[in-house]
Amino acid sequence: MRVTAPPEAGAKVRVEGVSKVFPHKAAPVQALDAVDLTIGEGEFVCMVGPSGCGKSTLLRIVADLMKPSTGRVEVSHVDPARPWRSVVFQDYGIFPWKTVAQNVRLGLRLNGVPKKKSAELAATWLDRVGLTDFADVLPDTLSGGMRQRVSVARAFALEPELLLMDEPFAALDIQLRTIMQDELVALWQTRRRSVLFITHNLDEAIYLGDRVVLMSSRPGRVVADFQVPFERPRDPRIRGSAEFAELEQRIWDLLRVEVEKALPGTMKTGAGDS
Numbered sequence: 331m332r333v334t335a336p337p338e339a340g341a342k343v344r345v346e347g348v349s350k351v352f353p354h355k356a357a358p359v360q361a362l363d364a365v366d367l368t369i370g371e372g373e374f375v376c377m378v379g380p381s382g383c384g385k386s387t388l389l390r391i392v393a394d395l396m397k398p399s400t401g402r403v404e405v406s407h408v409d410p411a412r413p414w415r416s417v418v419f420q421d422y423g424i425f426p427w428k429t430v431a432q433n434v435r436l437g438l439r440l441n442g443v444p445k446k447k448s449a450e451l452a453a454t455w456l457d458r459v460g461l462t463d464f465a466d467v468l469p470d471t472l473s474g475g476m477r478q479r480v481s482v483a484r485a486f487a488l489e490p491e492l493l494l495m496d497e498p499f500a501a502l503d504i505q506l507r508t509i510m511q512d513e514l515v516a517l518w519q520t521r522r523r524s525v526l527f528i529t530h531n532l533d534e535a536i537y538l539g540d541r542v543v544l545m546s547s548r549p550g551r552v553v554a555d556f557q558v559p560f561e562r563p564r565d566p567r568i569r570g571s572a573e574f575a576e577l578e579q580r581i582w583d584l585l586r587v588e589v590e591k592a593l594p595g596t597m598k599t600g601a602g603d604s
């Protein structure tokens with residue numbers, strides 16, 4: 331549900347008691363169980379959890395692409411001139427038959443931005459993500475990292491109040507992923523907005539986020555919520571610090587328990603030992 335009032339007590343997103351059950355031939359699948367989550371205005375929240383624990387389902391519910399079975403989601407939408415949210419998916423979600431610039435412009439046009447303004451904004455954002463020279467090519471001719479930059483440019487060009495990102499860098503190799511993370515941190519630091527970012531990668535979650543929220547194995551619940559203590563602007567060298575490694579270990583200790591719960595019996599630690 332979208333509310334036009336300014337965020338209450340600084341909360342941009344309020345997820346309250348959200349559960350989701352998918353009907354299924356054999357037995358219903360409960361993806362989420364009474365999830366509570368708040369994202370502050372301008373806050374970057376990363377979500378981690380075992381595979382299949384319901385992270386994407388939650389993101390889709392917050393994006394209003396799917397309804398919860400129970401519970402409610404409230405997102406404050408303050409400025410009617412800006413879209414309330416924009417979503418970036420792992421598979422880029424770009425149209426292969428449209429050029430890079432057309433892809434970015436289309437996102438804007440679909441959100442009611444006039445033609446001339448769309449062209450200007452698309453050019454600005456393609457420049458920011460370093461793709462000006464590729465504006466007129468088809469996405470197929472680009473590398474994975476460049477395609478993901480198109481998708482990030484399209485989402486940021488909309489200047490949404492809330493950015494929802496579902497494992498946007500998962501398909502990239504480690505070097506490109508690191509570069510994209512630095513680019514995202516830099517873009518976000520120039521224009522802070524509320525972000526929900528799903529990842530499997532703890533290093534990525536800590537480097538990008540103000541908070542790291544940990545989900546349980548399915549049905550997903552929030553089991554821990556870590557404040558990331560590093561100041562902004564983030565210095566990439568924090569990744570080599572003892573404090574970073576210590577936080578990563580603390581999160582992994584809890585995540586590992588949840589991952590193991592989701593594993594088939596024979597793969598759990600100690601299974602087969604006697």
Ligand SMILES: Nc1ncnc2c1ncn2[C@@H]1O[C@H](COP(=O)(O)OP(=O)(O)OP(=O)(O)O)[C@@H](O)[C@H]1O
Binds near residue numbers: 359
């Ligand atoms: N449309 C759907 N219909 C039926 N079941 C679904 C549907 N979408 C998701 N599920 C099931 O809900 C559970 C949660 O899926 P979801 O994709 O949200 O998990 P996830 O944490 O994002 O997983 P991953 O980390 O592997 O991407 C899974 O068991 C999945 O099979």
